[in-house]
Amino acid sequence: MLFDPGIFLAALGITTLEIVEASAVALALYAHSRRPAVFLYTALGIVVVFAPMFLVGGLIALLPDRIVKLTAGILLLYFGQRLTKSARRAVVNARKGSAPKPEQFEKGELATAFSVGTVEAFEAAIVLVGLLPNGFGSTVLGMAGGIGIVVFATYVLRDQVRKVKQADMKVAVSALLLSFATFWFGEVVTPLNDLLLIPLFLVYAFAVYKFANRPSPAVVKSVESASGKAVGA
16 A cells, blocks of 8 residues: 555545634534533544545545535524524623623534534535545545644633633634635535635624624613704704
């Protein structure tokens, strides 16, 4: 079994590229929920795809890619819009000086973590399946190396994301989930470049931030009342 640098780098690159996206969502969910279970469910989603890849080989490429992404997109869209409302509540509570209430860790977050892990591993597996027959050992080493890089980076960053304010983290998580949902809905129709996730995230982050930080009706009414008194005086 000869080592093929080209196949190794290809496997390393595709694994790192796809799994790091799942890791980003897991980190965001972890920062929001403070529960390490999201990492476990993300890993389970990846294992569900990678484990049978070596057994069924090319059959994995025949799985309904559109159905997988459409289902995951619906889940992320649902949870993303709920978290957007949660971000709004966090901002309102901060304005009132109320202490943030610990939110219940919902099953939706675990399902989201599992779904993201599955979809990203599935996209990597489609490429890895093509590499396996040409260099099994090199592909496995590249895949293992990519997973190792992502696991190490996630471990290093896990404490940093906990320091972000709750409201800001909810805005970021909402934007991230909505970006992935939109991206996967788009891929149901036509293949898209992963770089599209960057502008999608920026647009959603801006939109969610504006929504969460818009003046509350009580504040607007107070300002209008004060303005009326000033004009009357």
